[in-house]
Amino acid sequence: MEIIKWDKSLESSVEACNIEHKYLVDNINKTYTLLREGHREEAKNLLVNVVVEYTDKHFKHEEDIMKKYGYPEEHIEKQKKMHRFFVKHIVNDLVPQIENGGEKEFVSVLNFIVGWLIMHIQNMDVAGYGKWFDEHGVKVEDKPINLE
Numbered sequence: 001m002e003i004i005k006w007d008k009s010l011e012s013s014v015e016a017c018n019i020e021h022k023y024l025v026d027n028i029n030k031t032y033t034l035l036r037e038g039h040r041e042e043a044k045n046l047l048v049n050v051v052v053e054y055t056d057k058h059f060k061h062e063e064d065i066m067k068k069y070g071y072p073e074e075h076i077e078k079q080k081k082m083h084r085f086f087v088k089h090i091v092n093d094l095v096p097q098i099e100n101g102g103e104k105e106f107v108s109v110l111n112f113i114v115g116w117l118i119m120h121i122q123n124m125d126v127a128g129y130g131k132w133f134d135e136h137g138v139k140v141e142d143k144p145i146n147l148e
């Protein structure tokens, strides 16, 4: 079952980040499927141990790539702030919300995560460093981080 659909609007010329974003999308959909099939505990574990963990790794990797290829510092700072906010908000506010609520609360948390990610990838990643790298002729050859 899909709660988030991958499409072209989420793609930039940075293939490593595309692959990492896709991995997140796949695992959010897996979380949603588990939840809908009644496996709440497994869904929560997948969200906490895979989606959140990997999101944090992806953010750091993306920040390294931005720095390595000369994306302006002020834009990197904005990205970092958003990245930190997102992870903190999930861990401090949304996971407790899942723990204290039922399926409805879990779905609304997933909807928030999906909405935030789509907005962030489109506006900050694709239209941000993606566009900047294209305009400056930067070709990022880095490999994606481990997909466990």
Ligand SMILES: [Fe+2]
Binding pocket: 017, 021, 058, 062, 121, 125
């Ligand atoms: Fe990203």
Ligand SMILES: [Fe+2]
Binding pocket: 059, 062, 079, 083, 120, 124, 125
């Ligand atoms: Fe980002």
